[in-house]
Amino acid sequence: MKVIAAIPNYNMRKGLAQLLPGLLTEKFDAIYVLDDASTDGSPDYVEKAFRKVRIVRGEENIGAGANRNRLLPFLSGNELVLFLDADLELQSEHFVDKIRKWFANPKIGIVGSQILTKSGKPMFWNYGSAMSPVHDYRVEVYDAVAKQTRRDSTAFNTIRQMALANGDTYNFEIQYGRPVARKVGWVAEGLFAIRGNLFRKLDGYDERFRYHADQDLGVRVKTAGYEVYFKPGITARHLEIDVRGESRWDEFHEGQFLFYQKHWGMSREVFERLLPPWQ
Secondary structure (H helix, E strand, O other): OEEEEEEEEOOOHHHHHHHHHHHOOOOOOEEEEEEOOOOOOHHHHHHHHOOOOEEEEOOOOOOHHHHHHHHHHHOOOOEEEEEEOOOEEEOOOOHHHHHHHHOOOOOEEEEEEEEEOOOOOEOHHHEEOOOOHHHHHHHHHHHHHHOOOOOOOHHHHHHHHHHHHHOOOOHHHHHHOOOOOEEOOEEOOOEEEEEHHHHHHOOOOOOOOOOOHHHHHHHHHHHOOOEEEEEEEEEEEEOOOOOOHHHHHHHHHHHHHHHHHHHHOOOHHHHHHHOOOOO
């Protein structure tokens, strides 16, 4: 089965210049850069500097999830697709062999792998439980308390055990331990692989989401009869180049509302009332 790489891009010329040379040494059958109407000249740069990379140009900016859907017309269904953010620094090799091994089990539809923060620590957004209003509110409380307590304190261990017992969050094992291979509800969209035929069947991402598209995709993958896994065989460091600026938190909460509305039937009035007071 073919294995291809796809990189959504918006004004990431510098990131692409660092990422693509290493990616081209891997045995991918094709590498695509999906451009979301960049204004920094990155599509032209890639076209000239990396002739083996295929550029898919978008005429308007539609967001990271919807931009990934620009790959759909190029999929035959007989491939595995590795999506990578443009501001990743590769820490691993032999990607293609690992990806093929991940999908030897026909029940697995999507696999996420390990993203590190710029400082080299596991990013808490690597994977998680399926979103729900009750669980997510508790996660906000856990995280707020954990940041104010020592790791060897009774309070810290109490909330860690509560989170584990309720199945609310894996952030404690990710941030304070180490990520482990497991079946999960969703994986981070910055570094994951998916079956091409499944991505086509789902019509890709729900394009309304600019945040929480990865959680929505996880639900739909499971509904389609496949499993979602995290496997830490590939590692990349996130250089944390921010192109969203002040709109980031507005888009974060709008995506959260869309998820609750779509999967839980929640009204906007109820959502606004449920937001934690510190947000």
